Amino acid sequence: MKALIIGGGIGGMSAAAALKQQGIECEIFEAVKEIKPVGAALSIWSNGVKCMNHLGMGSIMDELGGPMHNMAYHDGLTGSVMTQFSLSPLVDAVGERPCPVSRADLQSQMIDWWGRDKVQFGKRIEKVEQSDTGVTAYFTDGTSAVGDFMIAADGTHSVVRADVIGYQTERRYADYVNWNGLVEIDESIAPADQWTTFVGEGKRVSIMPIADDRFYFFFDVPLPKGLAEDRSTVIADLTGYFAGWADPVQKLIAAINPETTNRIEIHDIEPFDTLVKGNIALLGDAAHSTTPDIGQGGCSALEDAVVLGQCFADQFKEKGKTVSGVLAALKQYEEERRFRVKDLVLKARKRCDVTHGKDMQETQAWYDELRQETGENIIAGLRTTIIGGPLA
Ligand code: FAD
Numbered sequence: 001m002k003a004l005i006i007g008g009g010i011g012g013m014s015a016a017a018a019l020k021q022q023g024i025e026c027e028i029f030e031a032v033k034e035i036k037p038v039g040a041a042l043s044i045w046s047n048g049v050k051c052m053n054h055l056g057m058g059s060i061m062d063e064l065g066g067p068m069h070n071m072a073y074h075d076g077l078t079g080s081v082m083t084q085f086s087l088s089p090l091v092d093a094v095g096e097r098p099c100p101v102s103r104a105d106l107q108s109q110m111i112d113w114w115g116r117d118k119v120q121f122g123k124r125i126e127k128v129e130q131s132d133t134g135v136t137a138y139f140t141d142g143t144s145a146v147g148d149f150m151i152a153a154d155g156t157h158s159v160v161r162a163d164v165i166g167y168q169t170e171r172r173y174a175d176y177v178n179w180n181g182l183v184e185i186d187e188s189i190a191p192a193d194q195w196t197t198f199v200g201e202g203k204r205v206s207i208m209p210i211a212d213d214r215f216y217f218f219f220d221v222p223l224p225k226g227l228a229e230d231r232s233t234v235i236a237d238l239t240g241y242f243a244g245w246a247d248p249v250q251k252l253i254a255a256i257n258p259e260t261t262n263r264i265e266i267h268d269i270e271p272f273d274t275l276v277k278g279n280i281a282l283l284g285d286a287a288h289s290t291t292p293d294i295g296q297g298g299c300s301a302l303e304d305a306v307v308l309g310q311c312f313a314d315q316f317k318e319k320g321k322t323v324s325g326v327l328a329a330l331k332q333y334e335e336e337r338r339f340r341v342k343d344l345v346l347k348a349r350k351r352c353d354v355t356h357g358k359d360m361q362e363t364q365a366w367y368d369e370l371r372q373e374t375g376e377n378i379i380a381g382l383r384t385t386i387i388g389g390p391l392a
Contacts, residue, residue: 001023001024001025001148001321001326002024002025002026002027002147002148003015003016003019003024003025003026003027003147003148003149003150003151004026004027004029004135004137004145004146004147004149004150004151005019005026005027005028005029005150005151005153006029006125006137006150006151006152006153006154006160007028007029007030007031007152007153007154007155007284007286008028008029008030008035008107008111008119008121009035009107009153009155009284009285009301010106010107010110010284010298010301010302011153011155011283011284011285011286011301011304011305012028012030012151012153012154012283012284013028013107013110013111013113013114014051014052014055014057014110014301014302014304014305014306015151015153015283015284015304015305015308016028016114017055017056017057017110017113017114017305018055018305018306018308018309018312019151019308019309019312021055021056021309022309022312022313022316023321024312027120027145027147028114028118028119028120029120029123029125029137029139029145030119030120030121030122030123031122031123031124031125031154032121032122033121033122034121035104035107035108035111037103037104037107039103039180039262039264039292040102040103040104040180040181040182040216040217040218040260040262041100041101041102041103041180041182041208041210041216042100042101042103042106042295042298043068043098043099043100043101043195043208043295044061044065044098044099044100044101044106044298044299044302045098045295045296045299045382045385045386046090046091046094046095046096046097046098046386047094047096047296047299047302047303047385047386047387047388047389047391047392048099048298048299048302048303048389049061049065049096049097049098049099050095050096050389050391051299051302051303051305051306051389051390051391052302053096054306054391055302055305055306055309056113057109057110057113060106060109060110060113061099061101063109063211064099064101064102064105064106064109064210064211065097065098065099065100065101065210065211066099066100066101066208066209066210066211066214066216067192067193067209068087068097068098068099068100068193068194068195068208068209069086069087069088069193069194070084070085070086070087070191070193070194070195071084071085071086071087071194071195071196071375071378072084072085072190072191072194072195072196072197073197073198073199073370073373074196074197074198074199074246074248075198075199075200075246075367076198076199076200076201076203076204076205076242076245076246076249077200077201077244077245077246078246079198079246079247079248079249082199082367082370082371082373083370083371083373083374083375083378084194085373085374085375085378085379086375087195087379089375089379090379090382090383090386093379093383094383094386094387094392100195100208100209100210100216101210101211102182102210102211102212102214102216105211122141123139123141123143124139124140124141125137125138125139125140125152125154125159125160126138126139126140126159127159128150128152128160128163128280130150130277130278130279130280132323133148133323134146134147134148134149134279135147135148135149135150135279135280137150148279148323148326149279149280149281149326149330150279150280150281151281151283151308152164152280152281152282152283152286153282153283153284153285153286153301154286155284155285155286156171156267156269156285156286156289158282158285158286160280160282160286161282161286161287163277163280164274164275164276164277164280164281164282165272165274165277165282166274169269169270169272170269170270171267171268171269171289172267172268172269172270173225173265173266173267174266174267174268174291174349174352174356175222175223175356175358176220176221176222176223176266176352176356177220177221177223177227177229177263177264177265177266178218178219178220178262178263178264178266178292179218179219179234179237179238179261179262179263179264180216180217180218180219180261180262180264181216181217181218181256181257181260181261181262182210182214182215182216182217182260183214183215183217183252183255183256183257184213184214184215184255185209185213185214185215186215186251186255188248188251189207189215189248189251189252189255190207190215190248192209192213193209194209195207195208196208198245198246198248198249199355199367199370200245200367201357202222202355202356202357202358202360202363203219203220203221203222203241203242203356203357204219204220204355204356205217205218205219205220205242205245205249205252206218206220207252217252217256219238219241219242220266220355220356221241222356222357222358225265226265229263230263231258231259231261231263232258234256234258234261234263235253235256235258238253238256239253266291266292266352267289267291268289268290268291268345268348268349269288269289269345271288271341271342271345271346273338273342274334275287275333275334275337275338275341276330276331276333276334278327278330279323279326279327279330280330281308281330281333281334283301283304283305283308284297284300284301284304285297285301287304287337287341288300288341288342288344288345289345290344290345290348290349291348291349291352292348293348293349293351293352293355294344294347294348294351294385296344296347296348296385297348299389300340300341300344303337303340303389303390304333304337304341306390306391307333307336307337307390308329308333310336310390311329311330311332311333311336312325312326312329314329314332315328315329315332316329336390340388340389343388344385347385354366
């Protein structure tokens with residue numbers, strides 16, 4: 001029984017780990033020769049951390065997770081605290097902590113955990129063929145590979161997606177640009193154990209601690225698509241967009257290294273119901289591409305992987321390691337995941353619009369709510385998202 005895994009990102013590596021737990025051989029094919037992640041860091045929320053533990057990779061979280069124990073919102077212009085609270089009630093309620101991690105380190109350690117020499121780099125799938133008994137992947141270098149089934153975790157620009165769902169998807173611009181990167185921790189910008197966010201004018205500036213005394217930062221600004229801005233203009237751009245904002249924001253802009261700061265126009269994809277066609281399944285961003293506004297894209301890829309493994313365990317018990325067992329497992333995976341992933345994409349889209357001033361009156365109402373917030377409502381929202389996962 002062999003699976004072809006397309007993509008060596010969080011989705012592909014976690015799917016391989018989950019299938020290995022069910023005694024399935026996996027061949028992993030990654031398009032690039034060297035992985036260069038698009039973002040500096042990720043918050044892996046408690047649902048994602050539980051998945052990493054379940055897949056046997058919990059030690060990676062222990063090593064990379066930053067000490068994010070508190071949360072605060074500040075008025076971006078005055079710098080005054082709108083709300084500040086401990087995340088302990090959340091951790092107590094869900095039984096696991098959130099871990100903000102360096103994205104490059106996470107991907108690298110997941111690949112090392114699997115065995116770097118066992119991942120086939122430089123293999124970009126361009127075509128897939130499926131039959132009743134298996135799948136064939138064709139790569140741009142002229143080679144091909146055959147397996148019993150395929151997990152396509154080839155990201156938001158997935159090549160395999162159209163084969164599975166029957167049409168080409170369009171990416172939807174979310175109307176804002178995100179700059180992100182890492183800086184050394186500086187407590188005059190924000191406390192070292194807190195997720196701190198400055199908000200105002202439909203913009204935000206966020207700072208989270210990751211391991212090795214580093215802050216992950218990001219800036220969001222609602223902007224039209226396609227502006228002529230890049231790394232060479234990043235300091236001037238941010239200085240302009242955040243003119244008049246509080247001192248810690250100005251300090252952060254002065255501290256960042258433009259060479260390692262990413263500028264990303266944020267997109268998502270309208271959710272769809274089909275995640276599986278016969279012996280091919282979509283997983284991670286290939287299956288559900290979200291804006292990062294609730295920090296659940298990577299977490300839901302990890303959830304996909306855990307559920308995938310559970311479905312194989314169920315179906316192999318009933319049908320044995322057979323073709324019909326594989327088809328039933330993939331169908332069960334689709335059934336168990338499609339509502340959850342659609343919900344997360346739409347939740348993130350809604351949060352995105354409120355955060356980024358799509359309707360400034362609604363955004364102002366949110367700022368007003370933040371000033372009354374004790375932490376209870378925010379924690380309740382985070383808790384609902386987390387316990388909706390497979391390991392609640
Ligand atoms: P990817 O990480 O995109 O990996 C896909 C892999 O497939 C890549 O390595 C790629 O090279 C490879 N590939 C592509 N095409 C082919 C091909 N044709 N053949 C073979 N291989 C191919 N998520 C969170 O959980 N928390 C966060 O805080 C968070 N913050 C984010 C912030 C930003 C700015 C962004 C953009 C995203 C954020 N996300 C976050 C989302 C998260 O990054 C993604 O959901 C996650 O990386 C998806 O993993 P994946 O493996 O499905 O896709």
